[in-house]
Amino acid sequence: MTNTAPEPKSFPMPLWLQGIMEALAAAFIGAAIIVVPLAIMWITGAFANMPLGDAGAIGAYIWLSSFGVPLELVSLDTQEVVGTWWFIPLGLVVVWLLLARRVGARLARASQLRTLWQPTLGAIAAFTFFVWGTNTLVSLDVVSINATLAVTIPAVVFVLGYAWGALGYFRIPLAEYTAKRVDQLSDAARNFWHYLWALIRAATLALAGAWAIASIVLSVQIGIHWAEVTDVYQRLDAGIFGGLVITVLQILVLPNVAAWTLSYLTGAGFRIGTVEVSPAGTLPGAQPALPIFSAIPTEQTLQHHWWVLLLLLVAGIVAGWWFFGTGENHLEDFVVAKIPNQPTAITLGVLLTGASIGITAGILCLGIMFVSGGSWAIGVLSTIGAPPLASAGLFAAQIGIGAAIGYALAPLRHGAFRWSKSAKD
Template sequence: MSFVTPDQPRRAADARGAGARPPGRAGPPRRVPLPRAGQPRRSHAPLAVAALVAAGGAALTSWLPVAVVLWLFQVSEGAASLPGAARAGAAGWLLGHGVPLATATGPLGLAPLAVTALAGWRLIRAGVHASRAIGVRGTRSPGRTLAVATAVGVSYGLLGALVAVLVGAGGPGVSPVRAGLTLAVVGALAAGAGAARTTRVAEVVTAGAPMPLREGARAGLVAALVLLGAGAAVAGLAVATGGGDAADLIGAYRTGVAGQAGITLVSLAYAPNVTVWSASYLLGPGFALGTDTVVRTSEVSVGALPALPLVAGLPSGPVDGLESAVVLAVPVLVGMVTGWLHARPLLRSTPAERGPLPWRRLLAPAALAGPVAGVLLGVAAQASGGPLGGGRLAEVGPSGWQVALATTMVIGGGALLGAAATRWLTRLAR
């Protein structure tokens, strides 16, 4: 027999109301509160640390392939040395950023654009990684984007100056100040592009730009890429046609399999340079392979050339007749196709009841395509050239301003003609 006092039921109810479990009864599982939206779940890295790690990773991954290629040369000569390959790779890495080297035969400033493209891509990824590490992803903050770009650029410049000091201690001469400033600028620009994409500042800037400007920039970029593709096709065809001469040039080195593989890889590193030169050849200005030399459709004047496989594809003389007309028509056709690609979707999206699309709306972006493509190819042409020592090889590559001017005129005129022809044909079809 049990006795219950009058206040016991009330105490039990109060205990259950307070969250206590009654005896002999299992309660619900305990809930753990989740973090609120926007609340950081982990601490972020300091900007200086994130920028230094990202810049160091970009430098390491773009230097390593160059060091491996140059190590192959040392293996073929029986003098393989890891410190020597590392120092030579560092010199080639600096050269890929446009930092000239002082050698016994004169200045060496012809940058392998394949190394330049690899370093640029890794720097863009460095801007992405640094932005994520400090927690500014999707913030749309121009200030934070600029801070990331500056921090990565400064870190990359310091690494470049340090590498220049190490290279100059036992190899070709190089200015640490110039190396540091050059790599800082390159690093800041490339990392800024990656950071702007990560923070979505690029979307804000693009959305705020006028529609004709965006369409013209897009058309100019497409035209520049198609021109480079045409240049690569022509250069590849020329090298393939002279494949026997290229094989003889490689075999003339007599450096064994490893050395010949190294020569081939060096040639591939300069393949983007040859692509730009070929595009300049199609556009008309051509390029130089030494002082007082020129290679263009109307004139070929060259002297003694270095024994490299890429020179096997050089034209033997000027082109004339039908061949000349076909070569010169390629850039014009690229411009016309660019204008057609721009005008066709605009004309299709305009309802017939609204009347014809205004000429200004149609032709303004087409006119902008020429200057945009001209700037892009002009910069590429300027970056693709440089000295290969002193003497007559002190001038190699195309003229940047001539390529920019020719591209602006040819692509701009072709795009206007293609857009106008597309509008006329569309009206006839309706």
């Protein structure tokens, strides 16, 4: 007989409670990313004699606006709305999506597919309650906010990131289930869905390639104007912590600037308040004192810089080349089957393929351009970013032309390979 004490029994945490805890942790981490730097700035006297409650309200409104919640700025004298702040730092939105993705992946790992609804409801309810409480507890006389939008928009962003993580964890059983469902369809329906999926991937590839080209152009431009960028840093004289905050802010806005550079390469250009920038030239005006804006080109002319309009064709060529390799162009198969003249049918198929990829890529670009711009509602800075319709339309045309070229050239690779192999034999 021994005196060994019995081991304590452990009770697993209910799935709905795990969802609540994970969602609240993500919400607190996200809020801390905004509030902690502002708190340090308040302690160091950056907000002069502003009460701590007002400084906290500013942090809460910045957190809400980073999700895309519009803030109406109200005049204290007339109590009228003088402007609407609506701007989404894409780098910060990526952080919110990654936090929500982590929640979805962790809860999916802790549950089964048939019980995933329990932590999902708990997580969404907890995050929504946190956003509602934040909007309810803070207030500023100079800011008016729609309570419904303040709760709905952050919740939608959280749900998107959560679905990304949860469905990604169960991607294998979901893919098998989807494949079984597709196999039960008719041949025409199955070909349509295969073609649509390949088309979306080709358009995504074109957009990613164009984004990479725009990022390279932006990096080169910043490198060329690095002296001007450092000069603005010195003129701001924000100190070590202030300089760090400005640098982090620019990093978070950098994806937006890359999207504006993409619009610049389409020929549509972009604007920052009264400053209008395009390959045809730059219309100068007042602009924010962010160092990165010192890299804006000022001496370009369309006569000497027309070649920038050809850079995005490379992304279209890659997308068309890749699309040929998938072997899922059932639209071309349909055209060839209906038109007896083979050269005419192939030419029409190539043109329709380029147009389809271009239009799909243009739709994706339209969404990017819409969320990358907005309004800073400060004086002349009422319009920030690229014109969505113009830039998306020109982007679709350039990608479509490039995709048609790439799709037409893709068979040469296979033909050359077969010719060299037969010659060797």
